[in-house]
Amino acid sequence: MLKYYSSIDVFSESLNAEEIENILNIKYDEKREIGQPRTKKTTLKFTENVWILKSKTDPNLPLEHHIENLLERIGPNIKNFSHLGDNCEVQCSCIIEGEEEDGTPEIGFPSSLIQKLSLLNASIDVDLYI
Secondary structure (H helix, E strand, O other): OEEEEEEEEEEOOOOOHHHHHHHHHHHHOEEEEEEEEEEOOOOEEOOEEEEEOOOOOOOOOOOHHHHHHHHHHHHHHHHHHHHHHEEEEEEEEEEEEEHHHOOOOOOOOOOOHHHHHHHHHHEEEEEEOO
């Protein structure tokens, strides 16, 4: 069965997660720090600080629902993303996990979601683990 996950990630070389949190007025769910190992199995390290807001939606629901959940969590603070300036890169990260027998997942986003993501100045990254 396919599983779907999404997050809004803010990357910065100059601001840490707490500073990003203060600008956005949104508490992060997770953070990464410069120099922190990417995984336990690699020597690669983060070269940027990362503020992460994760979807709280059921993994069985499609990506659209996850992105809607993230936008609801951001709510009226969406305007604060414009205060991040050039020090940060915003990304909507989407992950689809499954087995080969699950078939090809549908990947599509309604224009209304893309329009709202544009208010964050966010790129969209989709990773498939099938």
